[in-house]
Amino acid sequence: DAKTTQPTSMDCAEGRAANLPCNHSTISGNEYVYWYRQIHSQGPQYIIHGLKNNETNEMASLIITEDRKSSTLILPHATLRDTAVYYCIVRARTSGGSNYKLTFGKGTLLTVNP
């Protein structure tokens, strides 16, 4: 499974863009990058995913470098409610190849300050 490396914590001012980096230098050609977040005491929530191209949805944008070895999640106008742990995940197959699994690391704690 491709490992991911994220900073332990980051701060961002309310209203500013939050840029969360993720390194996945061992990613293989057909593996997707997924981002989830977990607000304190809640279950994780899907944000966005991508393979090669940049992606945008109503929550965030995902920028993947051309060599696919790293990516950045962008929250364009962070609010206090965006304070959460953000997980960068490379999706891999479970043993036997019959299913895919998501491996959650420790993620980045993003704190949005007023």
Added chain:
Amino acid sequence: NAGVTQTPKFRVLKTGQSMTLLCAQDMNHEYMYWYRQDPGMGLRLIHYSVGEGTTAKGEVPDGYNVSRLKKQNFLLGLESAAPSQTSVYFCASRNSSGTGKKDIQYFGAGTRLSVL
């Protein structure tokens, strides 16, 4: 639309007691998962199911059993609880995309279990 519902939300057990955690989803999803999360850690996969009547082991299956008798329900059992099983348990479900390109899992709110 409730999504993924876990019961109970909290539970305290004594060592050796048994219990069952229930996960129910109303999205007609094929896949269901049980994870545990320990303080300061990410989620670890315990067991999963790819459809009604099927179960498979995940990363940390020891001490747990599961059943998927109905498509909408996925039960996690602890036959003889141990203090090491004190954790927050999350259930998730996802649809079968067919192409294997999407893996959007929808999570429940969690069950906080303490084993004394």
